[in-house]
Amino acid sequence: MYSPVKVLASSATWLAYTMATEPTGLPQTDGAVNKPVWKRERFCQQYVDHSLGPRSKRFCQNYYYTEHFVSKTGWGPSRIFVGTSNMESADPEDVEAEMMYCASALDAIPVFVETRFSGSSLPVKDNSTSANLKELYTYSQMIGDIDRLVHHLRFFSGVIADGTKEFAKIALFGHDHTGRIAAWGAMAHRHTFNAAVSSSTPVKSVIENKDYNDLVAAAFENEMLGGSKECLEAGTRAHDVVGKRIRSRTGRAELKQVFGLRKTHLKDFEDWWLWSSKGLLGFNMEENDPGCTSPYCNVAKICSKMTAVGARIKTQSLKSQSPHWLTALATIRKARLSNDGTRDITRREIIQKARDPTNNDPEKLHWFLKCYQYPTFETCDHDSNCPWVRFDKSSKFFFSMCRDAFGITEEEVREASTSINRNHGGKGMNDAKKIISVNGEVDPWSSLTVAKSRPRSPVITIPGASHATWSSPKNERQYSDFKEYYAEVYVALSDFMSY
Incomplete structure (x- = not known):
């Protein structure tokens, strides 16, 4: 077994x-x-x-x-x-x-x-x-x-x-x-x-792929992985707080301070999306490792932290709970990014690299394939179970990335998706x-x-x-x-x- x-x-x-x-x-x-x-x-x-x-x-x-x-x-x-x-x-x-x-x-x-x-x-x-x-x-x-x-x-x-x-x-x-x-x-x-x-x-190829983050949500609720209903609720509530903060100038200033972001972060709506679209845990469900030993490296360890925070503040008002949720997310994210040696990058940095003809790094090639060879975008919309910061029609941010990085239009993206499915079945x-x-x-x-x-x-x-x-x-x-x-x-x- x-x-x-x-x-x-x-x-x-x-x-x-x-x-x-x-x-x-x-x-x-x-x-x-x-x-x-x-x-x-x-x-x-x-x-x-x-x-x-x-x-x-x-x-x-x-x-x-x-x-x-x-x-x-x-x-x-x-x-x-x-x-x-x-x-x-x-x-x-x-x-x-x-x-x-x-x-x-x-x-x-x-x-x-x-x-x-x-x-x-x-x-x-x-x-x-x-x-x-x-x-x-x-x-x-x-x-x-x-x-x-x-x-x-x-x-x-x-x-x-x-x-x-x-x-x-x-x-x-x-x-x-x-x-x-x-x-x-x-x-x-x-x-x-x-x-x-x-x-x-x-x-x-499914351009607006809502199933991806719906399945991520299901994983955080999956007891076999160490998840629970309480964990999913805690993670979703924490990201809802971020979603509200990110839409105001004072809220963004607070997020920059709590998460230790550079001044160049969160400049515009599209940068908000890029920063939050994969969740703010510094964790990718694709890499879930039940046997790992580093901080917050799997669903079980993240859920242990988030449910503990939820239990501690459950009698407080929603307004009073908000700073605790932000601190919990930032604690997990900083530990994760510090452990793997990465840092947050901005949308502008990704686009600059993509436009550089001498650059062939994996990030650029990944985005090109995503825009033109296998168009499938992991959306996080209000009408989904996505546990992250939700947007209206989040696919528009993917289309704008393809346009600004490679000059690939939404029409070209949709044509590529249709062609892929027709040719390969x-x-x-x-x-x-x-x-x-x-x-x-x-x-x-x-x-x-x-x-x-x-x-x-x-x-x-x-x-x-x-x-x-x-x-x-x-x-x-x-x-x-x-x-x-x-x-x-x-x-x-x-x-x-x-x-």
């Missing part, structure tokens, strides 16, 4: 367990923990624009691979498992744990590719303008990169058996953004890719086969992921887990919590990868 989920901590390669022969069933034993040696390569014949084919200019794309798991005893060429970096420089430490588990069981070669516009894999240098991103930073281009790269890997060349050349079986892996590359890549290139494992991957995935979807039961993105198994495309749901929390466990204890689900992935995948 699954024990409480532990959050990711960016260390997957230690999961390299050696296994000797061609598997005929579930892996029975794990050998000693043994980090594989990764080789770094550059593929300098990658197309800048796949729509031009051979007429395209070329650029160099980084990738890593390891033959640590390859056995000499199996039938057919070594299988190839491909993952991609998530808007950052490729680092083998970030490879999905489920990919490494399956590679060790199936004698596969893991390959980890640096996505275009990340790290030093740049189709255009110092020229990441909105126009170039619209043409070159698309899912079609990213999928094209993977397809072209694997055809040039020396271990893709196959083996001769009985006079017939047998090519390697290839599976794609990813979660969230990279999960779309995996799932949609397997759909688009069925003759190249034999399967995909896609974890916590929203695939349906939304949650139905155009009835694509051999795509394994792995979901967390309490993931706030779960309403947009593939939720129902289809023939030859199973869905695995992990109880109590949030957003891809199984993909990067940091130690053997956390790995053990998810091992039975890696095994489920292995069973489904091995059926699609047999020779």
